[in-house]
Amino acid sequence: MADERFERTFVAIKPDAVNRGLVGDIISRFEKRGFKIIGMKLLHPTLEHAQKHYAEHVGKPFYNNLINFITEGPIVAMVLEGVNVIDISRKMMGTTDPQQAAPGTIRFDYAQIKECNVVHGSDSVESAEREIAIYFKPEELFDAKENDEDYFIRKYGHVEE
Numbered sequence: 001m002a003d004e005r006f007e008r009t010f011v012a013i014k015p016d017a018v019n020r021g022l023v024g025d026i027i028s029r030f031e032k033r034g035f036k037i038i039g040m041k042l043l044h045p046t047l048e049h050a051q052k053h054y055a056e057h058v059g060k061p062f063y064n065n066l067i068n069f070i071t072e073g074p075i076v077a078m079v080l081e082g083v084n085v086i087d088i089s090r091k092m093m094g095t096t097d098p099q100q101a102a103p104g105t106i107r108f109d110y111a112q113i114k115e116c117n118v119v120h121g122s123d124s125v126e127s128a129e130r131e132i133a134i135y136f137k138p139e140e141l142f143d144a145k146e147n148d149e150d151y152f153i154r155k156y157g158h159v160e161e
């Protein structure tokens, strides 16, 4: 059995998906999988955000297009927490090219071309830490238990009269 790693990842709902009104549907998939949202904001990425985020792609033929695209409008930036969330959330997204993505994945269901593929997810623990730090201050992240139904039921569900 694969290791069960409790970890964090950076997920972005890209400008094309925000523009098309897909935010709720995409967030809902991650919530239903059981991942906790421990950070979330709507922001218009600056050139600095974009260049830091996609530094690994500098010099590639698609780089300028990618930077223009990601700075085109607001994104929903999220930090998700859960078991193997880095790998599983990317599986939920599907391959980079929606044409190759498996049916039922986010990119298959909502996208047509790889330049506008609606979501981003970190590809390793190191990438996740790096990307989270680009978009979030430590105080903008919340403990998963503050977002846990069982926690609230235990704490507030049996108040003595």
Ligand code: RTP
Binding pocket: 062, 066, 095, 096, 114, 115, 116, 117, 119, 120, 121, 122, 123
């Ligand atoms: P992401 O980082 O956005 O989650 O996507 P990814 O890991 O699946 O793909 P990556 O190789 O990191 O590429 C980043 C984004 O660049 C665009 N791209 N275009 N035209 C092309 O050949 C090409 N290749 C990549 C995609 O929008 C991809 O999500």
Ligand code: MG
Binding pocket: 121, 123
């Ligand atoms: Mg990538």
